[in-house]
Amino acid sequence: MWRGICLFLPFVVLGGRLYSELTGVLDDCFCDVESIDVFNNFKIYPRIKKLTGKDYFRYYRVNLRRPCPFWPDDGHCSIKDCHVESCPESKIPVGIKSGNYNKYSQAPSEIADVTECEQVKELGAINSTLSNRSKQAFADWARHDDAQDNFCELDDETSPDSEYVDLLLNPERFTGYKGPSAWRVWNSIYEENCFKPRSVYRPLNPLAPSRGDDDEEVFYKWLEGLCLEKRVFYRLISGLHSSINIHLCAEYLLDEGWSRSVWGPNPQEFRQRFDTAETKGEGTRRLKNLYFLYLIELRALYKVAPYFERAFINLYTGNLKEDGATKDLLLQVFNEIKSFPMHFDEKSMFAGHKIEAKILKEDFRLHFKNISRIMDCVGCSKCRLWGKLQTEGLGTALKILFSEKEIQKLPEHSPSKGFQLTRQEIVALINGFGRLSTSIHQLHSFRLLLDDNR
Ligand SMILES: *[C@@H]1O[C@H](CO)[C@@H](O)[C@H](O)[C@H]1NC(C)=O
Ligand SMILES: *[C@@H]1O[C@H](CO)[C@@H](O)[C@H](O)[C@H]1NC(C)=O
Ligand SMILES: *[C@@H]1O[C@H](CO)[C@@H](O)[C@H](O)[C@H]1NC(C)=O
Numbered sequence: 193m194w195r196g197i198c199l200f201l202p203f204v205v206l207g208g209r210l211y212s213e214l215t216g217v218l219d220d221c222f223c224d225v226e227s228i229d230v231f232n233n234f235k236i237y238p239r240i241k242k243l244t245g246k247d248y249f250r251y252y253r254v255n256l257r258r259p260c261p262f263w264p265d266d267g268h269c270s271i272k273d274c275h276v277e278s279c280p281e282s283k284i285p286v287g288i289k290s291g292n293y294n295k296y297s298q299a300p301s302e303i304a305d306v307t308e309c310e311q312v313k314e315l316g317a318i319n320s321t322l323s324n325r326s327k328q329a330f331a332d333w334a335r336h337d338d339a340q341d342n343f344c345e346l347d348d349e350t351s352p353d354s355e356y357v358d359l360l361l362n363p364e365r366f367t368g369y370k371g372p373s374a375w376r377v378w379n380s381i382y383e384e385n386c387f388k389p390r391s392v393y394r395p396l397n398p399l400a401p402s403r404g405d406d407d408e409e410v411f412y413k414w415l416e417g418l419c420l421e422k423r424v425f426y427r428l429i430s431g432l433h434s435s436i437n438i439h440l441c442a443e444y445l446l447d448e449g450w451s452r453s454v455w456g457p458n459p460q461e462f463r464q465r466f467d468t469a470e471t472k473g474e475g476t477r478r479l480k481n482l483y484f485l486y487l488i489e490l491r492a493l494y495k496v497a498p499y500f501e502r503a504f505i506n507l508y509t510g511n512l513k514e515d516g517a518t519k520d521l522l523l524q525v526f527n528e529i530k531s532f533p534m535h536f537d538e539k540s541m542f543a544g545h546k547i548e549a550k551i552l553k554e555d556f557r558l559h560f561k562n563i564s565r566i567m568d569c570v571g572c573s574k575c576r577l578w579g580k581l582q583t584e585g586l587g588t589a590l591k592i593l594f595s596e597k598e599i600q601k602l603p604e605h606s607p608s609k610g611f612q613l614t615r616q617e618i619v620a621l622i623n624g625f626g627r628l629s630t631s632i633h634q635l636h637s638f639r640l641l642l643d644d645n646r
Contacts (some may be wrong), residue, residue: 228483232632235528239521240626245360246518248507251326252619255354256318256576260569262380315445316367316572322358330356332510333615359581359623362574364436365443365455369572375399377570377579378433385559385566386429387422388414396474408472421541421552424488425559431485432582434478435631437465439578442634457634459641482631485586489625490529491538492589495599496621497526499613502604507618522622538593553594560587578627585624588617 243249379399382388393400395408415423444458466475499505500522507518542549542556564583570576592599598610613621 225483228486229632229636231528231532232486232629233636235532236525237629237633239525239528240622240629243518243521243525244623244626246507246521247326247329247509247511247514248518249619249622250358250360251322251330251356252359252577252581252623253354253356253616254577254580255351256357256573256580257353258351258568261565262569263376312368312572315365316369316574318357318573318577319361320355320357321361322356326356326358329510333508357577362577363443364439364574364578364627366440366445366458367572367574368445369570369575372399373571374575377566380569381429381563381566382426385562386426387418387559388426396471419544419552421556424541425556427481427484428488428586429563430478431481431483431628432586434466434482435485435628436578436582437478438462438482438631438634438638439627441465442637457637457641459638462638463642479635482628482635486628486632488538488593489586489589489621489628490532492592492621493526493625494529495596496592496613497530499599499602499611500526502602504605539596541593556590560590581620582624582627584617584620585622585627588613588621589624591617592621 375398379397382394382397383390383400388394392411392414393407395411400407415426418426441462442457443455444461445453446456446458447454464470466479468475471478500519505519507515507522509515509518542553544552560583564580564587567576567579567583570579595611598608601610602608
């Protein structure tokens, strides 16, 4: 078992309120939800927020133009009807472009579609502005990185279509991308990539034929019957899904004015996804999976600390002073993580029969790789960007967890052939973890908001 993972402790959402119930502390760890909250919100979140604002971490190289390999691309504007109507600029009334469409009196349904479509296009678009300095710097970064030995290649990194995106200019928030097209992406992840037989239905799956209350029971029986690794896989995906949804609820488009849009928390939207009553208990499970994912990535960071602690590893942007400060900040985060007395034993993963374990590990890897390809099917550029980043971050975390031996054997003064991280992986790892940290922080805000509303 995952000794010390205290996520299995019950904590329940009651009428919008989250109660942590600490029962049965496992071993000598005190990783109940409340302790994780305190640790994250006070120690990790402020530092990781600062860290992700640094030049090294704010530019992520990504290919957003890879075609969806699994079904016909429905374009970049893919909510209902939008792929039929490709929403050309010229068709959008001027009033809509400036955000105030209510005063126009076109046929309501038509305008609603075009408007929604335009909204997704606009909110989901990438702002590809980069400062002059950074543009010039990137060539220099690449030269520096090439001089290091890199042993792993990522499709996105080497593709000529890859480009740097400034993450600070493209915050992850509500874009209007939802409905069937968005469901389809998550559905294919859960239904076709989580080791699940077709006969078992995921609870509350909007695309599955509902067959009544049995579904839930059948599903959880199936999940419990899985081996640890496959169950973990499912929980990680569910945690990622929860985290992304929390961001969208916390940075919701509240108002679209003439001059500027207003973003903020939408408790209604949050409740709809996570409230116990409104989700038949699914919300609680989803949140637990978020904490589970958080601990997994935290563990990976703990494991990879020695890699970064070596003096010759620098986070290169060409500005020596700034690079030193960035590395210091990263090491501070590692030190906080080391001081958190929370342990679980990832060695129990793939610990069974040797050959079986090897097959399972490879299976795990392939499934995960497939999921990152599914991200190419996300029909909104900004959602695709953050989907790819967070999947790659989790992928990197898993790579670290399964490379324990190689990390222990790292040479102190030279690059290792056994274990390497590319800039892109490092940026994804830290930003991906930053997103989880933000989710837990935002969860706290929702808790206060919902308590106030009682
Ligand atoms: C992109 O971001 C820059 C810097 O904040 C801003 O000046 C510009 O207007 C943005 N472009 C778009 C299309 O939003
Ligand atoms: C960026 O570079 C262009 C052309 O090289 C120049 O015209 C522009 O003023 C520069 N912008 C800034 C903010 O330095
Ligand atoms: C990869 O994902 C696609 C789309 O969901 C699915 O059809 C396919 O079976 C998956 N392949 C593997 C090896 O999991």
